[in-house]
Each structure stands twice: as structure tokens, then as C-alpha cells.
Amino acid sequence: MPHRLYLFVDIQHCFFEWPDPANLLPSPEVYLPRWEKLLDSARAYAATSRQAQGAAESDHLLIAHVQHEEEGDYGFKRDTPGWELQFPPLPGEMRLHKEHPSVFDSNPSLASSLREKGITQLIIAGAQSENCVQAAVHSALKEGFQVLVLSGAHHTLGETLEEANRISQQIEDELRKEGADIVQWDQYKW
Template sequence: MTTLPNRPHTALLVIDVQNGVVAGSPNRDSVIANINTLIDRARAEGVPVVWVQHSSDELKPDSESWQYVPELVRRDAEPLVHKTYYDSFEDTGLEAVLAERGVGQLIVTGAQTDACIRSTLHGALVRGYDVTLVGDAHTTEDLTAFGAPAPEQVIAHTNLYWKWQSAPGRRGGTVGTAEVSFAAADAG
């Protein structure tokens, strides 16, 4: 249902599953296992896997904390988008990568739920994409010391509100790893 013309394909986004981002996050291992399951399925079905990697003062390029977790292995042919803002589209080449592949539907996984995941979900929707969040394939750190809800509540709330997200001609949605479909969304 995307509003992007001639963009019938789907891509899997793997956002910021970096050592310094997911260290100590709830369900870290099961989230990474679910992302690996989705990567394997996407590759088997010929669906593009697009990797996004954040840089900041805490995540300096080439540092150990900046590196993707060792359990996830990007293939050389798979695009890697570097970013410095929460929204994976903001001041990056992500849109060009997706346009080149005819992608109008995104399947989103990664970290952090309350920062880069939420920003990218909204950024994609306002840019015309259909955007599905994989509810058991994203996580966040514990920011309760700063007044945030517990990470499990942040994840649950994001899954809940994104489930019914929509805008004219496009839609969001939340599914579990087992329910992910890489088939193009229908036109109605």
C-alpha cells in the first residue's frame, strides 16, 4: 500500500545492533536470535537486508562499542548505512539504497526501541513507506534512572501503538518474528 510509486519490494532493516547499544538490554540474546532468523529468511527469499550503524561520542567509529554484535554477520553485498541521528533516513543514503532496490515496504528490527527504532518507524511512514515493526526483534537499554519506564514497558508500549499506526495510503503494524511476511503489501 506504500505511496511510493514503482516500489513493490520489501527490505529488512537491522538498526544499531552494536556492542555498546545492546549491552545489558533485556532479552538481548533472544532479540539477536530473532534478527538472525529474519536475516536468514530474507536472504533465502532474495529480500534485501540493509544494515544501519550509529556513530556518536559514545559510539566512535571502529571502536569495540561501535561494532555490530558478533552474532550478526553482514555480507559484503548487503548495504551498510552510517548515521549520526536517531532517524535512519536523516542525513544518510538510506533512501537512495531503498529506491535503487524498488523498496516501499520495510521490516524493522534492532535497537534502541525508544530512540532509533521509533524515529526510523516514524521517519519511514512520513516518507511514504509501509513499515512493520518486529515486536520480538527490538530492544532498548534501561533508562529508569533518568525517569523512563522500564525497558520491557518501553518495548511493549511501542509494539502496542505501532500495531495500529497508519497514514493516508500507507500503514504500520507490529508482528512477531514467526509472522513476518516479506511479500509485498497488497494494493488495498
């Protein structure tokens, strides 16, 4: 089994509390429970793996929360309410800050650090499909990692849920052609 990293991209308050409705993720009542369920199941799996192996860190699954920030930007400005993560990391989970769409571009030593931990596969969910999620997938593939994108667990802006889902589906089609695996979020087994 590959050593895996669950990369939870940019699930921040600003996507749910922005004053301009055009900058809100549509239908948060659909996605927030999905993300919470995935994170809870990843945490349970990681904890079980640690206990079974008697190790301080799971040999099978690590969890990283990616947090975007932009100077002067209402939603992503550091230390503002919108910048905060919707699901704060627990002790032992990584928090990765970034100023660019790709978490790898903002953290140049990330790929080598993950390799040192034995990570070979990234499982990716979050926001926005055609921006930071896509950029993370591109970078991870370029760095030689296996990448699995959880379909239905990455989301983007749009006036309606249907419009956002259409964009997300288009991105999945592109990522599949580039070498990423796509698995329906509720079918993935840790």
C-alpha cells in the same frame, strides 16, 4: 508483492559489552538468537529470490544494517569494539551509517535511493525501540513507505526484560496508531 527492505537497526556490540550495566540490553540471550534467526531467514529468502529471477539483486528483498556512531561516545565511537555490528553485513547487503536517531536524517538521499531500487516496504527490527527504531519508522512513514515492525525483534534498555518489553509494547501501540503494521517476529513470512 511489494519490494522490501529489511532494516536491521543498531545491533552493535556496545549494547552487550558496555561497562555500565544501565546501558546494556537486558536478556541478550532472548534477543540475539531472534535477530540471528531473522537475519538468516532474510538472507536465505533474498538468495533464493535472486537465483529464481537470475538477477544480481533480488526484486523482492534487500537487507540493510544500520550502524550508529557518536564522536567521543564509548560505545558508538567509530572503529571501537563497541561500535562494531553484532552481525556483519555480507557482500551485497547495505551498511548505513548514522549520527542521528533516524537513519533517514543521517542519509538524506536514502528515501530516493530506495525508491529507485523499487522498495515500497520496510521491515524493521533492532535497537532501541523508543529511539532509533521509532525514529526510522516515523521517517519511513513520512517518506511514504509501508512499514512493518517485527514485534519481539526490537528491544530497548531497562533494568529487567519485563521493563524493556513494556517500553517496546508502548512504542508498538504508538506506531500502530501512526500507520505501521506490527507482526510478531516468529510469525512473519518473507
